[in-house]
Amino acid sequence: MISFFSSGIRLEQQKSRTMKAKILALPAPQVLYVPLPGAQALADRCVRAGETVLRFSQLSMPGSHVAVTSPVSGTVTGFQALPHPVRGAVECAVIRQDGAEQELALRAPGMEHTPDGLVRLAAAAGIIDEYDGIPLFKKLKRLRRMKIDWLGANVLDDEPYVCSGLAVLRENPQGVQKGLELAALAVGAQKTGVAVVSGFRARSYSRVSGRIADLLVGSGGRYPARPGLLKRLRREGHRPGLIGVQALEAFAQAAERGIPQTTTVVTVAGEGVSRWQNLRVPLGMPIEDLLSACGRKKRTAVIAGSPITGNRVEELCAPVTADLRCLIVLPEAMQTVKVFPCIGCGKCEAACPVGIMPWDIYRRLAGQEYPDAGQLLRADLCCACNACSVVCPSGLDLSGSVARAMEIKERG
Template identity: 30%
Template sequence: MTQPIFSFPGGLHPADHKAESNTAAIVPAPLSARYRVPMRQHAGNPAKPLVLPGEHVLKGQAIGCLDGRISATVHAPTSGRVVGVESYPIPHPSGLTDRCVVIESDGRDEAVPASRLDWRNLAPEAVCEELEDMGLVGLGGAVFPSHIKLEPAAGIETLIINGAECEPWITCDDRLMRERAGEIMAGVEIARHLLGAREVLVGIEDNKPEAIAAMRAACAGTGAKVVVVPTKYPSGGAKQLIELLTGLEIPAGKLSTDIGIQVFNVATSYALWRAAELGEALVSRVVTVTGHVARPGNYEVRVGTPIEELLQLAGGELPGATGQLVGGPLMGFDLEDTRAPVTKGVNCIIVTSDALFPPRPRAMPCIRCGQCALACPVRLQPYEMYLYAKAKDLDKAKAYNLADCIECGCCSYVCPSHIPLVDYYRFAKSELLARGREQRAAETARERHEFRSFRLEREKQEKAERLGKKAGERLEAGAVAADDPEAARKKALLEAAIERAKKAKEAAPPPANTDHLSAAQQAEVDAIEARRAQAGTEQTVADKT
């Protein structure tokens, strides 16, 4: 039975520029002399460093551990010596630095002992616990920790494998499907087993005939279906691919799992196979290097490799190069420093030139033409979100479902005023995230203050109760003395000491004549005598007890 193909609104048909690199087979990159491995290269919290300068590490050894539920383990890409844990430029839209573990390679590439994961005979929960230590994340761009997406969930009926690779210039998934289809489908089988999915659909755009043929051959006898979808950007978006293959639309604010569907990229499936069958942590990935370079192609690169070395592997930049893009031209961002390392989320490096990527014209005011809304594949109102984001009215921008924007860039691409709309959406989202963090911090501070006030009041009440209890015990001491021999003994000693003090005072010589003293001086003398008498009484009682 032929799988039906549905559609989604909007979208684009830009020139794909796949031919520049899709004919080049995957080439393993040679070892680098030094790797800089970021602790933040996945969605969620950055990993916590586990190593210190001077330590020796092996390939696949954990050098960063999870920090919270949404996080991922980070591993050494080769064996060598840790020479620092320091801030360094990373490939990120902000252009800022972040903490990296710097490893000086020893050239031996020795790995930690690896063992196959018996995923067929282990409980799915136990398999996910093992995969948690392997550092798997989504390699299609979202870099969400895979062990969380693989956790058994009730109601997962369909597993979708994303091989669309819709953005122009990028061909790493195409080559991976051509060359390693069997391993990809082996990883798909592991994912299906863990999730308990009933059907598997592999979506591939129709501009990849070789990949389609290879995946169909690998799917034979597995029950999985390869579904060829029309070439249309952004068909590789998870929501759009789900709509293409099933006709279902994910409601606003919901996840694909809420409608019984889970999605994995083909590269993620391949990494899952390596982790489960070979016991290898995620320390490398395939990266497309294309654009204004001498030898465009696809390279299997260790995480932490400086991007400048990857560019040299592709023959170097040609004269007239104007910069580099990380990712595709629609969803990617400008690279600020080529010393930045390859991370798990880097799938493509495009070297730009004025001929390939002409300078963007100056932005003009929005004319409300509505072209952005027609191109939006998520049925949003981009011009409304833009106006409110520009005015920093974040609540209004949020009310127009800003969170559902997938930042595909279709609106910016078609805007006749050349407004960088997606930049405004990213700004608004980051501001909302910052505000959310501030609100959570304020709420935590309020709860701590309320708990402190409650604790102080409770301690005050407990102290009052203790004092009241002691006072009551003292008042009842006389009544219980007869029944308590020890209390009676102490009371008798106290009375005897007081009696002796009285007799000693009576037997004492008369005090010196103080008639000449003033009233104030006489009062001071009387006070001193009283204190002496009291001190003598207390000392006597102490000696007896």
């Protein structure tokens, strides 16, 4: 069910079934396909085919991206480009594990707990923010340049099925808080908090108290939560920033135990699986293994991300990446959408959190191939939440029209 509100929509939540159980850790398969972002060139890789690696051995260290470390010990059998539903083709190191548990500790120079040292630590630990796929060290640098004064742990799981962030907050609130404190030190933020969509949901799913962090309710359950939350904080005089809760947990582990990020928590849910579950899995595990662990049914479609902004998984051999928060498995019959002409109801405009008129942009693009960029009002402010497409009674791809308008405005 979709309830309609000004500047957002309320979506019927499907989290309770998944959150009944604790996070289930899956063992690494015999072969992992570890993504190497930014390391297409041989010079950016630290290993070659045939070499033996230990757990946490460095696989790549491109200058513009994070280090990537091996989740297991074993042999690098080669490198392979694999399809990914979000990133397109990704270059992967193929590692056949040997069953040994030998590992290396993270020992990068200058990892003291100073602002600069913490940024270097985030890069050496290979930490990625799960909400946007941005390397943590880049985000810390950017937030420091912005001179933010309020830093929040992002637990805005506002999509219907996604609850991997809530699960991490529930099971490791102290680790999240420690990572938040370290990140605040790195960026110079004086205040911290935990950003949630619903206060009731956070209190129900976590042990977070006022001693650990202040809960800041983003939107009372409305989607999308992030724009409204940041707008409210700015009205209160803050310069806010958000970092994903899993990235913060990984940051704390890197600082306290010298462990780089080699795992992530993924929600697997939907009517196409028998068991809804939050799974902690090694990076590079094939998506097919997660679905098998949850009892995937026949004739189903798999969506990576969310039912609103996600992409269909065409190849189940695609590897798990740090920014894969959810896999939604639905019967094929549920994927059919009928499209009708625009009726000018204005629901898309009212639902937009940044004040765009998607219906107007859609009509202008439909009427002429190259409209005047000045007529595509506020298209450059789009946050890609897809709320306009969700509420459209005609089933139009309004978010696609706005994205095209953004490109036109950028070209001038």
